Amino acid sequence: MERAFVLYSRKAVTTPKFSLNDLPGAGRMDLVARCVISALWLSHRLREDTRIYCILEGPPEPPKAVVFSPEMRRVYPNERGVASWIRIALKEGRNEEWVSVNPGIRVAKKSLNSVVEELRDEGFEIYVLHEKGDPISSNEFGERVAFVLGDHIGLPENTERALMRKYGARALSLGKLSYLSSACITIVHYELDKREGFM
């Protein structure tokens, strides 16, 4: 099963000029970095067949999309380590073409819609995480699955509706509690791992 996560970060800055000593002040870049860690790392190795797109919508040049995949090298699973690669990526990505800044890290000037459209065209089923969706535990998944989630502010409602209308996205719920974005990613992985027989 191939897994993609799309994190929509409404405030994360789109300039490389942010301080690694104040990631919260860069539009909660700490949260973005923790989501990347949750998406890609197991203990002592990277998850194969997984990628995470971070859609940064903060000033000064939104949107920017940065994607991390397991081909990456010299990236360490801590907030500062991941954020330093986001900073490098943000020096590029001036237009819609993906630019590689590390074997597994690419950047482009792409919106959430444009990234989800790419995933749909690659054959991914699109899901949106939402407390009011269908329970994830009873859902049947195909071979390529993509999950769109918001940061601490959440996905704008009209964005959610547009994803459903345009790309057939379905809402899935992890339960009644509102988890941290990074925890949502961990739980989705866990539910999919169970289905793949890792229990």
Added chain:
Amino acid sequence: MERAFVLYSRKAVTTPKFSLNDLPGAGRMDLVARCVISALWLSHRLREDTRIYCILEGPPEPPKAVVFSPEMRRVYPNERGVASWIRIALKEGRNEEWVSVNPGIRVAKKSLNSVVEELRDEGFEIYVLHEKGDPISSNEFGERVAFVLGDHIGLPENTERALMRKYGARALSLGKLSYLSSACITIVHYELDKREGFM
């Protein structure tokens, strides 16, 4: 249900003289901080009835135990924010008595055994997370449950055996994959949330 986590960190330093700009270099203090975040935060609020004990076993004065609970104030859910409170805590804790450094943060010169003994005396069931344990999904839990887990190095085998022998600890498994410590905490919470009807 009351929940406690006990993270055994074999290398995390026991001096306040570490740099917030290099948490991995402080014996993987980044990992410790992420575990605290996973244990205590939901989106926009702290979990009630939950605490996490970080047992730091690195140089120069091991062991030190720092416990975080939801009474804490002015603690922000990012690695640097949590680590800065660990640094403050490490200025204290010279003996076995708990010392408060924030309404919800205490420190003492206590070992893993001593913390687990306290929890057992408070009526907590003790569990150890281990790939080869019984599946967590079919376990029945009581009202007070404590989970002991290792960092990236893991729990020493003789420590595990001692916890079982002395405190009746039972091994539980989250599946065949070896997850990050912070992910283990998220998954345990998720499994307990399901049982408490948050699905």
